[in-house]
Amino acid sequence: MSQDRITAVYLVETPxxxxxxxxxxxxxxxxxxxxxxxxxxDALKEKHGARVERIQPLEETDRPSLPGARIPxxxxxxxxxxxxxxxxxLHNFGPSIPNLMSxxxxxxxxxxxxxxxxxxxxxxPDAFAVKYAGPKFGIAGTRRLAAVEGRPLLGTIVKPSxxxxxxxxxxxxxxxxxAGLDFIKDDELNAxxxxxxxxxxxxxxxxxxxxxxxxxxxxxxxxxNITGDYEEMQRRHELVVKAGGTCVMVSILSxxxxxxxxxxxxxxxxxxxxxxxxxxxxxCPQLGIEFTAFQKLCRxxxxxxxxxxxxxSKFYESNESVTRSIRACLTPMYGGxxxxxxxSSAQWAGTAPATYEATRTVDVMHLAGGGILAHxxxxxxxxxxxxxxxQAAVQGIPxxxxxxxxxxxxxxxxxxxxx
Amino acid sequence: MSQDRITAVYLVETPxxxxxxxxxxxxxxxxxxxxxxxxxxDALKEKHGARVERIQPLEETDRPSLPGARIPxxxxxxxxxxxxxxxxxLHNFGPSIPNLMSxxxxxxxxxxxxxxxxxxxxxxPDAFAVKYAGPKFGIAGTRRLAAVEGRPLLGTIVKPSxxxxxxxxxxxxxxxxxAGLDFIKDDELNAxxxxxxxxxxxxxxxxxxxxxxxxxxxxxxxxxNITGDYEEMQRRHELVVKAGGTCVMVSILSxxxxxxxxxxxxxxxxxxxxxxxxxxxxxCPQLGIEFTAFQKLCRxxxxxxxxxxxxxSKFYESNESVTRSIRACLTPMYGGxxxxxxxSSAQWAGTAPATYEATRTVDVMHLAGGGILAHxxxxxxxxxxxxxxxQAAVQGIPxxxxxxxxxxxxxxxxxxxxx
Numbered sequence: 127m128s129q130d131r132i133t134a135v136y137l138v139e140t141p142x143x144x145x146x147x148x149x150x151x152x153x154x155x156x157x158x159x160x161x162x163x164x165x166x167x168d169a170l171k172e173k174h175g176a177r178v179e180r181i182q183p184l185e186e187t188d189r190p191s192l193p194g195a196r197i198p199x200x201x202x203x204x205x206x207x208x209x210x211x212x213x214x215x216l217h218n219f220g221p222s223i224p225n226l227m228s229x230x231x232x233x234x235x236x237x238x239x240x241x242x243x244x245x246x247x248x249x250x251p252d253a254f255a256v257k258y259a260g261p262k263f264g265i266a267g268t269r270r271l272a273a274v275e276g277r278p279l280l281g282t283i284v285k286p287s288x289x290x291x292x293x294x295x296x297x298x299x300x301x302x303x304x305a306g307l308d309f310i311k312d313d314e315l316n317a318x319x320x321x322x323x324x325x326x327x328x329x330x331x332x333x334x335x336x337x338x339x340x341x342x343x344x345x346x347x348x349x350x351n352i353t354g355d356y357e358e359m360q361r362r363h364e365l366v367v368k369a370g371g372t373c374v375m376v377s378i379l380s381x382x383x384x385x386x387x388x389x390x391x392x393x394x395x396x397x398x399x400x401x402x403x404x405x406x407x408x409x410c411p412q413l414g415i416e417f418t419a420f421q422k423l424c425r426x427x428x429x430x431x432x433x434x435x436x437x438x439s440k441f442y443e444s445n446e447s448v449t450r451s452i453r454a455c456l457t458p459m460y461g462g463x464x465x466x467x468x469x470s471s472a473q474w475a476g477t478a479p480a481t482y483e484a485t486r487t488v489d490v491m492h493l494a495g496g497g498i499l500a501h502x503x504x505x506x507x508x509x510x511x512x513x514x515x516x517q518a519a520v521q522g523i524p525x526x527x528x529x530x531x532x533x534x535x536x537x538x539x540x541x542x543x544x545x
Numbered sequence: 546m547s548q549d550r551i552t553a554v555y556l557v558e559t560p561x562x563x564x565x566x567x568x569x570x571x572x573x574x575x576x577x578x579x580x581x582x583x584x585x586x587d588a589l590k591e592k593h594g595a596r597v598e599r600i601q602p603l604e605e606t607d608r609p610s611l612p613g614a615r616i617p618x619x620x621x622x623x624x625x626x627x628x629x630x631x632x633x634x635l636h637n638f639g640p641s642i643p644n645l646m647s648x649x650x651x652x653x654x655x656x657x658x659x660x661x662x663x664x665x666x667x668x669x670p671d672a673f674a675v676k677y678a679g680p681k682f683g684i685a686g687t688r689r690l691a692a693v694e695g696r697p698l699l700g701t702i703v704k705p706s707x708x709x710x711x712x713x714x715x716x717x718x719x720x721x722x723x724a725g726l727d728f729i730k731d732d733e734l735n736a737x738x739x740x741x742x743x744x745x746x747x748x749x750x751x752x753x754x755x756x757x758x759x760x761x762x763x764x765x766x767x768x769x770n771i772t773g774d775y776e777e778m779q780r781r782h783e784l785v786v787k788a789g790g791t792c793v794m795v796s797i798l799s800x801x802x803x804x805x806x807x808x809x810x811x812x813x814x815x816x817x818x819x820x821x822x823x824x825x826x827x828x829c830p831q832l833g834i835e836f837t838a839f840q841k842l843c844r845x846x847x848x849x850x851x852x853x854x855x856x857x858s859k860f861y862e863s864n865e866s867v868t869r870s871i872r873a874c875l876t877p878m879y880g881g882x883x884x885x886x887x888x889s890s891a892q893w894a895g896t897a898p899a900t901y902e903a904t905r906t907v908d909v910m911h912l913a914g915g916g917i918l919a920h921x922x923x924x925x926x927x928x929x930x931x932x933x934x935x936q937a938a939v940q941g942i943p944x945x946x947x948x949x950x951x952x953x954x955x956x957x958x959x960x961x962x963x964x
Contacts, residue, residue, distance in 0.1 A: 155734065157705045164918065165713070166705045174708035192828050194861025217739045218707050224772050224799035228733045228821050232796075233890075235824025236860035243824075286576045286585040288637050289593035294584070314647045315574065320636045353643050356775065356807035377651075380643035382801020388775040402647050405654025405662075409611050410829040441655035442613025471652075 131213040133179065133249040134230045134419075139242025139412050141195050144181050144208040150239045152176035152212055155229055174218055176229075180211040190241030191412035205241050221253035223383050223423055231415065242412030248419045250426070252460065258387060258426040260463040263396040265489050268430060268466055271372045271396065272347045274308050277520075278478075279347075279491040280512045281309030282498045282505070283470065288315050292322050296330035303338035303346040305506035307498070309491060312351035314377050314402045317362075324350075324362050332369040349375040349398040349431075352389075356381075359389060367394045379403035383427045390428025398468070399429030409442060417451045425459060431466045431491055437480045439471035449484040456489060466491050473497050474542040475515030475525075475535055482519035492516070502537050511538035550632040552598065552668040553649045553838075558661025558831050560614050563600050563627040569658045571595035571631055574648055593637055595648075599630040609660035610831035624660050640672040642802050642842055650834065661831030667838045669845070671879065677806060677845040679882040682815040684908050687849060687885055690791045690815065691766045693727050696939075697897075698766075698910040699931045700728030701917045701924075702889065707734050711741050715749035722757035722765040724925035726917070728910060731770035733796050733821045736781075743769075743781050751788040768794040768817040768850075771808075775800075778808060786813045798822035802846045809847025817887070818848030828861060836870045844874070844882045850910055851884045856899045858890035868903040875908060885910050892916050893961040894934030894944075894954055901938035911935070921956050930957035 127133075140147035156176040157166055184207040191205075219225040235243050263271070272279055282302065284295065302310055318324035331348055339345040352362035352374045359381060363374050375398035378386050389397060401424075407414040417434070424432055434451035435443045448469075455467040467490050469481055474497030481490070494512060501508030514535040518528035529535040546552075559566035575595040576585055603626040610624075638644040654662050682690065691698055701721065703714065721729055737743035750767055758764040771781035771793045778800060782793050794817035797805050808816060820843075826833040836853070843851055853870040854862050867888075874886040886909050888900055893916030900909070913931060920927030933954040937947035948954040 157707050165709065165717070170705055170708040174705075192861070193830060194828070194863065218734065220737065220739050222736070222773055222777075224774065224796065225734075225736050225738075227799045228736075228772065228796045228819075231825065232733055232821035233824070233860070235822070235828060236854070236862065238859065238861045240861075286589060286593075288576050289589040290584065298584070314651055315637065315644075317641070317644050317647075318639065319644075320639050353647065354641055355643065355803050357810075358641075359803075377643065377647045380646045380801070381803050382799070384774050384778075384800050385803050391776075400647075402651035403654070405652070406650065406833045407825055409613070409654060410832050411612060413829050413832075414825045435655070440657065441652070442611070442657045442659075443655065444613065 127249050127251065128213065129251045130216050132216060132226065132230065132251065133211060133213050134245060135247040136210045136212065137207065137242065137244040137246050137412065138210045138240060139187070139191055139205050139207045140240050141190065141197050141201055141205055142239055144183060144206050144210065147239050148178040148181055148210045148212070150237055151210065151234055152178055154237060155232065155234050156214065156218065174215055176212055176214045178210065179213050182209040184208050192241050194238055195241035196238040207242070209246065216251055216253060221257040223258065223387065223427060235413065244412060244414055244416060245419050246416045248422055250422065254426055255460040259390065259428070260425055261428060261430040261465055262390065262393065263430045264464040265466045268396050272308050273344060276488065277513065277516050278488050279308045280509060281307050281311065281491065281493050283311050283313055283493055283495040284316065285313070285495045285499055287313030290322065292326045292330040295322065295327060296334045299331050299348065300334035300338055302505050303335055304342070305504070305509050307346060307505070307509050309347045309349070311349035311375055311398060311493065314351065314400045317351040317353045318358070325365055328365050328369045328371065332371055336370065345372065347372045349373040351375045353377045353380050356385065356388065359385065360392065363389065363393060371395060373398055375400055377402050378424055378429065383423055386424065386427040386429060393428070396430035397428055398431040399424055399433065401433045418454050421451065421454050421465070422459060425463045425465045429465050431468050433468045433470060436469040436471045436473045436477055437484065438477050439473070441471050445480065445484065452485045452487070452490060456487060468493060475511040475538045476543055478512065478515035479519040479525055482516065488516065488520065497542060502541050503534065507534040507537065510534040546668055546670065547632065548670045549635050551635060551645065551649065551670065552630060552632050553664060554666040555629045555631065556626065556661065556663040556665050556831065557629045557659060558606070558610055558624050558626045559659050560609065560616050560620055560624055561658055563602060563625050563629065566658050567597040567600055567629045567631070569656055570629065570653055571597055573656060574651065574653050575633065575637060593634055595631055595633045597629065598632050601628040603627050611660050613657055614660035615657040626661070628665065635670055635672060640676040642677065642806060642846060654832065663831055663833055663835060664838050665835045667841055669841065673845055674879040678809065678847065679844055680847055680849040680884055681809065681812065682849045683883040684885045687815050691727050692763060695907065696932065696935050697907050698727045699928060700726050700730065700910065700912050702730050702732055702912055702914040703735065704914045704918050706732030709741065711745045711749040714741065714746060715753045718750050718767065719753035719757055721924050722754055723761070724923070724928050726765060726924070726928050728766045728768070730768035730794055730817060730912065733770065733819045736770040736772045737777070744784055747784050747788045747790065751790055755789065764791065766791045768792040770794045772796045772799050775804065775807065778804065779811065782808065782812060790814060792817055794819055796821050797843055797848065802842055805843065805846040805848060812847070815849035816847055817850040818843055818852065820852045837873050840870065840873050840884070841878060844878060844884045848884050850887050852887045852889060855888045855890045855892045855896055856903065857896050858892070860890050864899065864903065871904045871906070871909060875906060887912060894930040894957045895962055897931065897934035898938040898944055901935065907935065907939065916961060919960070921960050922953065926953040926956065929953040
């Protein structure tokens, strides 16, 4: 990989030729404007111009994916698609995530020469790893803190997501900690609401966590949602650490990649990265960003855990896409920077086999909201059913067969299997 | 307007009925999950549930705009569209922009009950105005600092956008300041690159600005792009202020709305808000956010100026959409919070009449890159042509007629009029 250029791969759709579209992209995102200007010399273009490295044609289509493309004279009615690889000189902006974004994902999405543009992947030179330390805990550090080896971290999301008082929440956390859960997270809808102020929430929840740990010897990891304005995030992180908490959560797209990077400079516990709002950036297949590219930025900026949806979830995303996302998080960058993928959304014991079969890893965090909390025999049985689901998966035993010996799993199948 | 609820208007597309889709949205974004859980009582739902306020059906369509919608049994092949107004209790998250975003624009974009979702507008109670002070300078403060009344602020973007050394940039700024320009901004591609370190850039540029001001009595406003990681942004702002600069620029989507709000808490000069990357959030008509909603958040967070593209630009956006954006920025919120719309992209004297005709305002910043810098008689004539374009526009005189008495305008028409 080049150490002095950034490489970006785009899925391009255009009413022009792919070559013409690629030329407009590199001009707009480096030295050009709509008309020649004094000072745009050949030497300057040579030193600072972005460069088309490769064009790989894909299928054509009869209608534009996005509105507003200008149709060239003599257009044949076809819109060409292709993968276009572009490289940018690192010295144009330096190893800065926010300024990288303006270059690789800036005004270019609005060009009328394009009827589709999606950033598929990024390759970033080592200079970025010098600037951004990445996950401080990652998979190994999280396993150490949660004392879980050899299987996924299993946990839940507080439900109802909205409305519990700090005292009600504390009671719920106490019950779930006693039930043996490894991990609980706040819902992304719940950070510091007036009816459950953050400071009070941290105190009551950590009281329950510590009380149970004294009994069981195991300290549950609770991810407190510290999403907020800059100073609030900092203050909330401090409250969590002072109270003996072992994880903070942020909505990455609410605080921005710069907010995440700022948090990572002072954080003392793993950062649980939630990707709500991500659908806006990715659900239109010919627009936005592919998770492969986005997760690299999140890992650079310091996400120890990163949400990837789940297989057979309540969301639109295909299982293939979720599988790609899990694999992406587990592919080392700069020889490290490993982030634990967080599998969630309509999960239960029965989604474990599909997840394992597709990914062949237990290095995930598997979260079930209803799938644990609404188990007919209560959350301890819900948690047990999740462990059993993974045991069956890893041993390659069909779920129904494994369930015949294990009532917690059987009851989970009865309740959730028909969905 | 309700003072204890937030109102969000969505453009929804769904294979189900609009009523069913709306019910899923309010469940997902407040108290619900995929299965009933203990604790989700009627009282809790009543106090914390989001509420469907209004459903306004629009047209139907035969194919889904977005992939991954689950087709219900017995589907008639139609996808219903409509405007759905939802209200959220303020006490679910309090007056917090980052947590508001997780509620009104979070996981909801990924629901498989929807084949399209776009956040069209937001109404936010006064509590947000108590928390977020909004633009400190706005239109009046910017005019005062730039000493421009009665016409738009006219200026340019540094071109070539990438590659000038601090000394070359300083020489260019000196020439443009002497030519009379009101305003110059860094390109969004250019903040603190290794070949032109920020500190040196501020020094050389402000030397040129001050030197010219000593001669002419007018101090050009230069928007230094301070986009960067959190501490960098703060340090760069300080360098600008210390050097006597009068404006800082940030790429809002690079630093996030929380980054903008953080800057606004310590900033001492107007904040020029650049919206590069915005295309990702808005170009697919059935996904993302409409500018009407987004600009309110940017104004709350403190943008004194806000980019809106330009009429007849090099971008995909229609003139109607640009016009709506300009009007939106000029519509008071909380009785104020006015942001100066920044009209740019392939602009020149000839785009002034269309802009004025559509908006009937001179409270804009009108930026021409090539349209000033590449004027055949140089930038002073380019600037003069822009002023003349606006004079013709405001007086309702056809451009060609006005040009017959004004050579700078005539030459601009000759060069740029044929595009």
